[in-house]
Amino acid sequence: MSVVWLVDDDAAILRGLERLLNAEGFVTRCFQDAATFLDAHDPALAGCAVIDLGLRESSGLALQDRLAKDGGGRPVIFLTGQSSIPTAVQAMRAGAVDYLTKPVEADTLLAAIRSALELDHARRRQLSAERDVRALLASLTPRESEVLQEIVSGRLNKQIAHRLGAAEKTIKVHRGRVMQKMGVRSVAELVTLMSRLQDARSA
Amino acid sequence: MARKLPKLPVRSLVSVLILLAALVFAGHAMAQSDDTRPRLLFIVESDSRLPLVKALHVEYLDMLRFNDPRELELNRTFLVERYGGLGLDAVMVLGAHALSYVVANREAFAPGAPIVYGGFGEAGMMTALSGQTLPDVSGVISPFDFRSTLDLALTVQPDAPEIVVITGSARFDRQWRSAFTSVIADTYRDLPVRFLPEATADEYLAEARTLDPGAIVLLLSVNLDAEGRRFLPVQFAEALAEASAAPVWSLYETQIGKGIVGGTVEDLSSTGREIGKMLRTAIAGDPLAEPVKVTAVPTVDWRAMQRHGLDLGRLPKGSRILFYEPTLWEQYRVFLIAVAAVVAAQTATIFGLVFHRRRYFRTQASLDLERSQLIHVSRNLRLGQLSASLAHEINQPLAAIQANAEAGARIAGRTPPDLVEIGAIFQDINNDVRRAASTIANLRRLMVKGEVTMERLDLNEIVRATLALAQSELANSGVQVRQVLSPGPVEVSGNGPQLQQIVLNLVLNASEAMDGLPEAAKTLRVSTVFHPGGAATLTVEDAGPGIPPDQREEVFRPFVSSKPLGLGVGLAICRSIAAAHGGSLAFVDPEAAGARIVLTLPPGGART
Incomplete structure (x- = not known):
């Protein structure tokens, strides 16, 4: 079962997104800051992350770096209040699967989440296939x-x-x-x- | 000389003549001893109402009244008795009849004394001497010429309908009549001449009143009227001139000034001068010169001309205008010019000052306007700087509202819907709407433009509202804000947006000053204090590099900025706002590192 990890420093938005995703049948885990999220994050669990780049872009991008390093290739969707092309490029280059500007249409967000989950699924399948081949080679x-x-x-x-x-x-x-x-x-x-x-x- | 004449106390031909003769004499006489003083006898044809100088011997024959042979004989006896032994040096005679009398009797009372005469004209000469030339007899012949006077009158009154001539009933007067009628009959230069028949003075005056105002009246002489009333000619002239509807012209200068308009007359001052000269010659024993003919000069009385509305411009060149009353302008021209210059200078100064003052106010008004516009622009610049974070401030609640609304729609579509959850969703939506609205309200308060009004405000509220606006921006820069606000409201009188602008500027400046610092060190302290005296202070402290004491004033100068893109007007404007509130804004020594700036607002606020 996939988990959608929600990270947003704005409690109201977090709660709204949580409600929306729950209503769509997703399992969510919500965090208001990067540190708490990283503590709780389990790369082994299938799913994707929806991260509010927040005001402090550095913190959002820094979080992405951490995820890329230790997160087991967790697909990340960025939400941002202030879309800027340099930030978007940086985020996508670092492996974000999508970059959405708030307020975001529910359908757009849900579609992005679904495709991120698919990606995660495929990745995990491949990872397990790889693991099998390596076991045979061993x-x-x-x-x-x-x-x-x-x-x-x-x-x-x-x-x-x-x-x-x-x-x-x-x-x-x-x-x-x-x-x-x-x-x-x-x-x-x-x-x-x-x-x-x-x-x-x-x- | 002409101007001085009216000031003489006595105006009569004789007195003037004698005065002048005496004056000419004076220097000569005083240089000599008593014995050698010249002896002069003045014999005057008329009566003694003519005042004369006492120093000389003067006899009045009064021949107009007493002219029968017995009287003349009495006079002769008297003169011989009185002057026969004195050895007179000269005899001065006034009047043609007197001259003929003296010439006939000279040897009896003034043997060998030269005779100098005056006071009559060519006709008189004929009467007195019958055209003879006698040794030791000479004088001055006056020009009594009615033609030249009529010519003058015609020049001044070219449209006159007639000439009216008046003369009296005395022998002298009748001589004038015959002299006149022998030359002029019914017309003169095509103008009818009407010689009034002899009449009483009152009849003359009555007639004169009814005359056409344009007529020319020529007064010859009235010593006696038809009913035997005696006059000095000048007395009658005065009465006639006053009564007459038409201008009255005369042959005697002495009458000009008594209402007579004028005439072509002798200048008595020059006549007197000539007689004086001749007397000196006589006294010195030198042979007398030929008789001198004094020329007549067109002469008018300015006042009489004015009274009859006559045009001075018509006077022939060289005319004398007596009794001219200069206008204020003519009399005091230099003074008036000076006064006018002073007044003009003062007026110019006043206008200058008024103009300057108006320009000053206009400039002041436009400066005020520009300053308020500058304040506004500067504020907008600061807000522009905040725009990204402010957009975020509004965007966040919108994003939350949208997510909640979408979720709510889905939950509501289920059966059965989770009504408790839907209630919570609506509550959250409501909260977020309020959040967005308050941000916008905050922003609008700061962006308000127009009339700057002063009101009672809580400085703490100003600080809170401003920090709320800047919150995102500060958070984005990693700045930690500490608010140390005075408990309870800090009441000041001021303009909310302008005070907020100060706070916003100070806070953002402080934040920018800490740009290079690690996030943990970026601390900003905003405090308010309500002082016992009623004054309020707002202090903003940062942990940045601070401002060296010698730079603390420099930074308030316009267009001085440490920021590469800074306009450098922020602090200058903040200070001017503070000043407009009656307060001050200055950097003070910080407690630790960094800069510390204090805004002080006076008790009870400020002037507008």
Whole structure:
């Protein structure tokens, strides 16, 4: 179950947003300042954050920095009372999924929240897939890992044997083990699996 | 000389002549001893009503009244008895008949004495000497010429309908009549001449009253009227001139000044001068010169001219105008010019001062206006600075209201709706509306433009309202504000927006002064104190770098700003507002680091 984390120093707005989101069926957690929010924040929980950049933009952006570092990539929607292009650019560049100017239409906000939650969901799915691949990789012996890298690079058994200084027959055995441990039946499948990991890393 | 004549106490031909003769003599006579003094006999044809100088021997023959041979013989006996042995040096004779008498009898009472004569004209000469030239007899011949007088009258009265001539019934008067009628019959220069027949004085006067005012009246001589009344000619002239509707002209200068308009007459002063000269020659024993003919001068009485409305401009060139009463302007021209100059200078000064004063007030008014506009502009600049945070101040409640309203709509759509929650939502919406409204009200109070009114205010309220406006801005800058307000209201009299402007300026200045400091150090203290005397102070202290004592006045000068984009009028305006409230605004020594500025407002507020 996803949680929408609401941070706004204005109690009235906080209460209004909380009511709106609750009415739409979202689970919310509300905070009036950045410090309290960071204390309570659990990156493991699915969901997104709606943060009022507040008057003090530095504090809003600083909070975003903290989230990016320790927040497990929590999607952030910024609300601001005073929209300024430099602030918006800075916020988006730092990874905000949206930047909305108050007062904001409920539908706009809700749509932004939904897409942020979807993003979070997708991210979490990928993260879990990544974790699975890493767990499979961890089960390989060092020699099997070396052979895996060679296979993914598209080399033949004969070439691999030559590069690793082993008999072609031995490489053939390692290859069978790798395919088995990684749970794939073809080289193509193996490459797809590994490329997901590569993507995650470069993302 | 002419001007002085009216001042003489006695105006008569004889007196003037004698006075002048005596004056000419004086220097000569006093230089000599008693024995060598000249002996002079004046023989006067007329009577003794003519006053004469006593120092000389004067005899009046009174020949107009006593002219039968017996009287003349008596006179001769008297003169011989009285003067025969004196050895007279000269005899002065006035009058033609007297001259002929003296010439005939000179050897009896003044043997060898030269005779100087005067007081008659050419005609008289003929009467007296029958055209003879005698040794030791000479004098001055007066110009009694009615023609030139008539010419003058015609020049001045060109439109006269007639000439009316009057003369009396005495022998002398009748001589004038015959002299006149022998020359002029019925007309003179195409103008009818009417010689009034001999009549009584009253008849003459009555006739004169009925004359056409444009007529010319020529008075020859009236010594005696038809009923035997005697006159001095000058007396009659005066009466006639007064009665006559028309201007009266005369042949004698002595009559001009008695109402006679004028005439072409001798100038008696020059006649007297000539007689005097001749007498000196006679006394010195030198041979007498030829008789001197005095020329007649057109002469008028200015007053009489005025009375008859005659135009001075018509007078021939060289005319004498007697009794001229100069106008104020003519008489006191220099004085009047000086007075006028002084008055003009004063007027100019007064106008200058009035103008200056008006300009001063106008300038003052426009300065006041400009100052109030400047105050307003400066205030708006400050508010502009706050605009972002003020927009936020209004935006926040709006955002809350919107969120609540959207939530409320959704909750209301459920079955069953959570009415308790909906009630809470409406309560919150209401609160937020109030919040936005109060921000706007605060703002509008500060932005009010127009008449600056003074009212009783609570300085604490001013501080609170201003800090509420600046709150977002201050928070945004990370400034912590501490309000240390006097308990209870701090009553002052003043203009709310202007006082708020001071507070806003001081607070924002303080905040800006702390820009470079770490957030924890950014503290701002605003305090009010209500002093026992009724004065109130507002103190704003910051933790910034402070202002060196020698700069504390400099910063109040207009266009002095430490801020790169500052206009530098904020503090100058604040001080002028404080001054307009009868108060003061100045930096004082801070308790710690930073700047400390104090606004003092007088007890009971201020003048407007």
